Amino acid sequence: MVHLTLRRRQRIVLQNDVPEHAFMIEDGCLTLDSVLPEDRRQIMLVLYPGDIITRSAAPPVPLIGFTALRPSIVARRRESDFVHQARQNEGITAFANLAARAGLHAMSIGRLSGEERLATLMIEMVLRLGQSTPGGRTLEMPLSRNDMADYLALNPDTLSRLMSRLRSRGVLSMPNRSRVIVRDFDALAKLSPLADALHLICTRPTPSLFTAAKKTEDAAC
Amino acid sequence: MVHLTLRRRQRIVLQNDVPEHAFMIEDGCLTLDSVLPEDRRQIMLVLYPGDIITRSAAPPVPLIGFTALRPSIVARRRESDFVHQARQNEGITAFANLAARAGLHAMSIGRLSGEERLATLMIEMVLRLGQSTPGGRTLEMPLSRNDMADYLALNPDTLSRLMSRLRSRGVLSMPNRSRVIVRDFDALAKLSPLADALHLICTRPTPSLFTAAKKTEDAAC
DNA sequence: CGGAACGTTGACTGTCATCAATCTCTGTGG
DNA sequence: CCACAGAGATTGATGACAGTCAACGTTCCG
Numbered sequence: 001m002v003h004l005t006l007r008r009r010q011r012i013v014l015q016n017d018v019p020e021h022a023f024m025i026e027d028g029c030l031t032l033d034s035v036l037p038e039d040r041r042q043i044m045l046v047l048y049p050g051d052i053i054t055r056s057a058a059p060p061v062p063l064i065g066f067t068a069l070r071p072s073i074v075a076r077r078r079e080s081d082f083v084h085q086a087r088q089n090e091g092i093t094a095f096a097n098l099a100a101r102a103g104l105h106a107m108s109i110g111r112l113s114g115e116e117r118l119a120t121l122m123i124e125m126v127l128r129l130g131q132s133t134p135g136g137r138t139l140e141m142p143l144s145r146n147d148m149a150d151y152l153a154l155n156p157d158t159l160s161r162l163m164s165r166l167r168s169r170g171v172l173s174m175p176n177r178s179r180v181i182v183r184d185f186d187a188l189a190k191l192s193p194l195a196d197a198l199h200l201i202c203t204r205p206t207p208s209l210f211t212a213a214k215k216t217e218d219a220a221c
Numbered sequence: 222m223v224h225l226t227l228r229r230r231q232r233i234v235l236q237n238d239v240p241e242h243a244f245m246i247e248d249g250c251l252t253l254d255s256v257l258p259e260d261r262r263q264i265m266l267v268l269y270p271g272d273i274i275t276r277s278a279a280p281p282v283p284l285i286g287f288t289a290l291r292p293s294i295v296a297r298r299r300e301s302d303f304v305h306q307a308r309q310n311e312g313i314t315a316f317a318n319l320a321a322r323a324g325l326h327a328m329s330i331g332r333l334s335g336e337e338r339l340a341t342l343m344i345e346m347v348l349r350l351g352q353s354t355p356g357g358r359t360l361e362m363p364l365s366r367n368d369m370a371d372y373l374a375l376n377p378d379t380l381s382r383l384m385s386r387l388r389s390r391g392v393l394s395m396p397n398r399s400r401v402i403v404r405d406f407d408a409l410a411k412l413s414p415l416a417d418a419l420h421l422i423c424t425r426p427t428p429s430l431f432t433a434a435k436k437t438e439d440a441a442c
Numbered sequence: 443c444g445g446a447a448c449g450t451t452g453a454c455t456g457t458c459a460t461c462a463a464t465c466t467c468t469g470t471g472g
Numbered sequence: 473c474c475a476c477a478g479a480g481a482t483t484g485a486t487g488a489c490a491g492t493c494a495a496c497g498t499t500c501c502g
Binding site for chain 2: 034036037044085103104107109193
Binding site for chain 3: 145156160
């Protein structure tokens with residue numbers, strides 16, 4: 001196992017590694033992203049500590065990889081490390097969670113308006129990174145404006161307009177480029193049809209199915 | 222373990238089951254879908270034999286579930302069945318694959334034009350279900366027009382226009398409502414930036430990482 | 443202090459959604 | 473076997489939302 005220390009903006013491309021690696025986020029915040037022809041970048045997911053990425057769990061597009069949004073630590077393991085039961089359980093829950101989040105994100109991109117998508121992102125960020133402060137929930141936004149646009153499948157100009165709208169309505173404010181203060185979380189939650197789902201997926205520590213399986217040792221089928 | 226036989230259009234909602242179940246597609250073709258307020262339906266993924274769905278691997282939105290597109294057989298197992306090493310490997314590869322496909326789909330919805338999305342779907346269908354016939358690759362399309370629209374995050378009218386365009390260009394034809402004949406697969410592939418990725422994800426039997434792990438028995442970390 | 447990267451805003455354009463009218467299948471019952 | 477009903481699909485007219493381009497403002501960095 002190797003620990004990788006990534007600087008901000010540093011990127012690791014998931015090539016057809018032999019042997020394949022599993023990258024486990026230990027600290028920091030990264031994106032799983034890819035760039036299509038004509039500079040169409042899409043951020044598939046934002047990754048947090050506990051997430052595991054492998055080539056097989058990522059879409060097999062040429063430039064797929066992950067990018068550190070802030071200084072991050074990633075453990076790289078080889079496939080053979082997953083012989084152990086405990087590791088396997090970890091892998092199953094991590095991948096199931098990844099699939100669930102990717103599906104939710106597809107739904108957000110596919111069926112929500114620009115404003116709803118932005119609200120959804122902001123709720124995710126508050127739930128993951130927000131701190132209670134006087135005046136609202138505050139967070140250090142790890143995504144740049146362009147990153148946010150690439151995550152939400154919007155263009156930066158449109159996103160800027162949407163942000164201005166939320167600001168003028170007093171839902172949130174941005175004292176500087178990276179800091180966000182959500183002044184009215186309830187209003188924000190009302191803007192996103194996925195608020196409840198986000199709450200479930202961001203707060204429950206890890207889903208239950210296979211972690212519980214270890215305990216019950218009875219034979220199957 | 223229970224085998225469920227599903228009729229066309231039959232739907233199973235993934236509730237907060239206790240104990241949670243794993244549904245393994247044995248035969249047929251289904252969708253993983255959900256409906257948001259204002260009748261906004263999104264098909265997250267099309268499921269094929271070998272796929273495994275659990276509540277934890279699906280986005281935690283209220284009406285999430287799967288729908289049979291044609292008569293299908295699904296095995297329902299309980300969590301305790303996943304104690305065994307072999308099952309765990311199965312689970313890991315299945316979920317990793319699900320995550321990869323969900324990510325690819327998000328990219329398709331997010332960054333492709335309507336026409337590119339439709340081409341992407343048609344390529345997926347040809348690769349999964351196509352039969353070589355004189356005059357092109359033929360397939361029985363399991364998705365109705367509305368399903369296709371809900372999968373591609375388009376509306377049915379727009380989709381109809383796009384289909385007409387492809388038909389008039391001679392890329393494909395539809396002798397009846399459900400049968401598709403792809404007359405010029407190369408032209409179709411050129412329309413989708415994700416053609417190569419689809420090829421990788423639809424043809425490789427199952428990804429390699431954890432299936433190989435069983436063999437190497439050395440200690441980890 | 444100056445330059446570059448990043449962000450904002452306005453005017454215009456294009457794509458896709460919506461609504462409505464019409465047409466086409468498909469299955470049912472006379 | 474045909475007529476019919478109802479769902480499904482097509483197509484045109486129109487409108488809304490987001491994309492594009494360009495100009496300008498702001499922040500951050502050397």
